[in-house]
Amino acid sequence: MPALALISVLLFSGIETDSIRLAYHNIDSDDKLNKFISILNECELDIRDAYLASAYMQKAQYIVSPYRKLQFFNKGKKLLENYIEKYPNCIDGRYVRFLVQTNAPFFLGYSSNKVEDKEFITNKLDKSLIGDEVKDLMNKNINQ
Numbered sequence: 001m002p003a004l005a006l007i008s009v010l011l012f013s014g015i016e017t018d019s020i021r022l023a024y025h026n027i028d029s030d031d032k033l034n035k036f037i038s039i040l041n042e043c044e045l046d047i048r049d050a051y052l053a054s055a056y057m058q059k060a061q062y063i064v065s066p067y068r069k070l071q072f073f074n075k076g077k078k079l080l081e082n083y084i085e086k087y088p089n090c091i092d093g094r095y096v097r098f099l100v101q102t103n104a105p106f107f108l109g110y111s112s113n114k115v116e117d118k119e120f121i122t123n124k125l126d127k128s129l130i131g132d133e134v135k136d137l138m139n140k141n142i143n144q
Helices: 003-012 017-024 030-042 048-062 066-086 091-103 114-127 132-142
Strands: none
Touching: 017 030, 017 048, 017 132, 030 048, 048 066, 048 091, 066 091, 091 114, 091 132, 114 132
8 A cells, every 4th residue: 555545544544553563664754754744743553652753863864954864863763762761662662762772873972772673573572462464564674
């Protein structure tokens, strides 16, 4: 399903957690990212802030000003770290942090939890209530 169609489904048909998880992986433009942020701002799912945090950090790649890039990145980083502190056993927070830390530029100094997050996800994912399609995607991403 194309990303925009998936986002439309999210908007008009009750947002489900696996739909959020899948839509997150289909963001490839500023427009899609803005729509994803809008959807997240309207939903009340427990996993919302993990993905919203990452969306703020992703926003940096579409901004020209280095200062504004850093502002968005730090806003997302703070939200994500607060989320993980509040929900330390939630796979989504750890997964999003793993992806961000794996892909963040080295100079940002945000990479210290990759090993622990990968181990946490590996140990918890099979027993989680996450759908099989998303589990496969998460496994693929943490093992690249």
